[in-house]
Amino acid sequence: MVTDPSARAFSWKKLTALAAEGPPPLSDLFDHNPGRVAHFSLEAAGVYADYSKTPVNQTILDALYGLARACDFEARRDAMFGGQRINETEERAVLHVALRDTSDRIYTVDGQNVTTDIHAVKDRMKAFVEKVHDGRHDGYGGAPLDTVVNIGIGGSDLGPAMVSRALDPYTVDGRRTFYVSNVDGADIASVLRQIDPERTLFLIASKTFTTQETMTNAETARNWFLSSGGNEAAIAKHFVALSTNEAAVTDFGIDPENMFAFWDWVGGRYSLWSAIGLSIALQIGWSGFEDLLSGARGMDRHFETMPLEGNLPASLALIDVWHRSFLGYSARAVLPYDQSLARLPAYLQQADMESLGKRIDRSGQVVDYPTGAIVFGEPGTNGQHAFYQLLHQGTDVIPCDFIAAACGQVEVGDHHEKLLANFLAQPEALMAGRSVEAARSEALATGKNPETADRLAIHRSFPGDRPTISLLVERLTPEALGALLALYEHRIFVQSILWDINAFDQWGVELGKGLAKTILAELEGEVDVASHDPSTADLIRRIKRLRREGGVA
Numbered sequence: 160m161v162t163d164p165s166a167r168a169f170s171w172k173k174l175t176a177l178a179a180e181g182p183p184p185l186s187d188l189f190d191h192n193p194g195r196v197a198h199f200s201l202e203a204a205g206v207y208a209d210y211s212k213t214p215v216n217q218t219i220l221d222a223l224y225g226l227a228r229a230c231d232f233e234a235r236r237d238a239m240f241g242g243q244r245i246n247e248t249e250e251r252a253v254l255h256v257a258l259r260d261t262s263d264r265i266y267t268v269d270g271q272n273v274t275t276d277i278h279a280v281k282d283r284m285k286a287f288v289e290k291v292h293d294g295r296h297d298g299y300g301g302a303p304l305d306t307v308v309n310i311g312i313g314g315s316d317l318g319p320a321m322v323s324r325a326l327d328p329y330t331v332d333g334r335r336t337f338y339v340s341n342v343d344g345a346d347i348a349s350v351l352r353q354i355d356p357e358r359t360l361f362l363i364a365s366k367t368f369t370t371q372e373t374m375t376n377a378e379t380a381r382n383w384f385l386s387s388g389g390n391e392a393a394i395a396k397h398f399v400a401l402s403t404n405e406a407a408v409t410d411f412g413i414d415p416e417n418m419f420a421f422w423d424w425v426g427g428r429y430s431l432w433s434a435i436g437l438s439i440a441l442q443i444g445w446s447g448f449e450d451l452l453s454g455a456r457g458m459d460r461h462f463e464t465m466p467l468e469g470n471l472p473a474s475l476a477l478i479d480v481w482h483r484s485f486l487g488y489s490a491r492a493v494l495p496y497d498q499s500l501a502r503l504p505a506y507l508q509q510a511d512m513e514s515l516g517k518r519i520d521r522s523g524q525v526v527d528y529p530t531g532a533i534v535f536g537e538p539g540t541n542g543q544h545a546f547y548q549l550l551h552q553g554t555d556v557i558p559c560d561f562i563a564a565a566c567g568q569v570e571v572g573d574h575h576e577k578l579l580a581n582f583l584a585q586p587e588a589l590m591a592g593r594s595v596e597a598a599r600s601e602a603l604a605t606g607k608n609p610e611t612a613d614r615l616a617i618h619r620s621f622p623g624d625r626p627t628i629s630l631l632v633e634r635l636t637p638e639a640l641g642a643l644l645a646l647y648e649h650r651i652f653v654q655s656i657l658w659d660i661n662a663f664d665q666w667g668v669e670l671g672k673g674l675a676k677t678i679l680a681e682l683e684g685e686v687d688v689a690s691h692d693p694s695t696a697d698l699i700r701r702i703k704r705l706r707r708e709g710g711v712a
């Protein structure tokens with residue numbers, strides 16, 4: 160589907176040949192060019208990225224830029240901002256960027272102005288947040304609604320939950336925010352134990368308003384509310400829907416007056432900027448939410464206008480593709496040195512793996528190159544005491560994103576300096592490694608006899624040469640967080656352009672969902688289990704037996 164497949168094939172071949180020479184060792188790259196940081200780093204919208212510790216030289220980078228051009232990078236980017244239906248399998252536009260644009264620019268889909276609708280919903284959200292905060296919208300007994308429970312899953316949970324945690328220091332005094340996502344009843348039960356129905360606002364967040372987990376949790380919340388003092392009339396004050404599906408919201412019993420809409424051109428995993436972000440706005444106030452949007456807008460402007468060579472999201476995406484498709488690295492670790500970003504890896508798992516976990520290209524062919532990487536991570540320094548062993552000495556090379564803020568949101572003693580020292584030390588260690596000889600000398604220096612030093616040296620050596628990207632902001636403000644998230648969104652999009660896949664559908668989640676419905680009927684009823692493979696059928700029968708024996712069924 161790229162306009163010039165032969166140019167793409169030419170660039171791809173060139174990069175394959177460069178990869179066949181083996182990735183240039185990082186130490187050699189710095190030896191040959193000590194000033195390489197200046198050439199292999201970029202800053203945009205307050206986010207600085209140093210990718211000098213990745214195995215790219217100018218020749219490789221130029222070839223990657225060539226590939227991006229051959230893949231119509233600019234045209235594809237412009238098609239997104241222009242509201243074209245670039246989500247081709249769902250025939251939808253992809254315009255989450257419009258949600259954060261406060262300028263007077265008009266975004267359109269098929270000639271229809273969508274900006275007016277965005278402003279109308281935002282005005283209602285702002286008014287609602289203000290009414291809840293100043294008590295004009297209060298609980299059925301007259302108490303303030305100082306507690307919010309967001310019920311959603313996937314994009315209707317991960318984005319808001321991650322931001323909510325990240326911006327906790329910006330919380331308006333006295334407000335509490337909870338997130339319920341899992342259909343496991345333990346999730347909602349633990350939240351219900353901590354809240355007072357008179358002071359709680361439930362946000363039922365679901366783009367489709369049909370998702371089994373969310374609808375089940377919403378029903379449970381409503382039943383709990385009604386059995387804990389609330390009544391049908393009070394539901395209007397305490398239940399709000401965030402959705403694209405007005406008919407389903409009405410069927411559920413929520414008045415459309417209490418619904419904040421968004422549109423099919425907002426993908427679930429790109430929806431925290433829409434009405435799905437209401438829990439964030441209620442937590443940090445409307446102006447804080449606008450700051451988040453404006454940070455993202457700064458990155459959007461950079462992404463939309465900056466030529467390829469200076470374009471931060473595009474440049475990082477090219478390195479991702481080099482790592483994945485040409486060097487064969489199958490995973491990427493996201494390592495925020497910031498406890499407030501504890502949910503960022505989970506959020507990025509959906510953003511990245513749901514977008515790039517595709518094996519069919521845009522023209523319907525099976526791709527013959529690796530696409531989306533496995534994304535995982537944990538905040539540093541915690542991860543250091545868990546899985547970094549594999550990053551340093553395992554058999555796979557796993558490129559890592561290290562993320563930090565120079566100034567802590569909360570500065571306690573010298574905690575932040577210690578955090579930053581680790582943020583800096585780990586990429587250095589991953590790159591430098593330690594030779595067998597150096598490990599032997601160190602063992603001798605610590606008093607080991609030569610025989611033991613010889614034996615241990617190989618175990619205590621590190622291969623090094625492991626690539627990392629360091630991302631740095633001054634402080635994790637709402638603006639900085641917005642810019643960082645938009646950077647990741649666009650980085651994912653550009654990878655999809657190079658791989659010629661659709662980053663905006665997720666058909667792969669459907670098959671299991673359908674089967675779960677069939678199995679649910681079999682688990683709940685007396686019907687015999689017939690239509691499954693022998694392993695699944697046996698597990699179903701076994702579970703039914705155990706539940707009977709356990710006195711549940």
Ligand SMILES: O=P(O)(O)OC[C@H]1O[C@H](O)[C@H](O)[C@@H](O)[C@@H]1O
Nearest residue numbers: 313314315365366367370427668
């Ligand atoms: O917002 P909803 O319609 O409830 O969808 C929630 C989530 O479920 C789906 O299975 C998709 O995989 C996700 O992309 C989506 O974010």
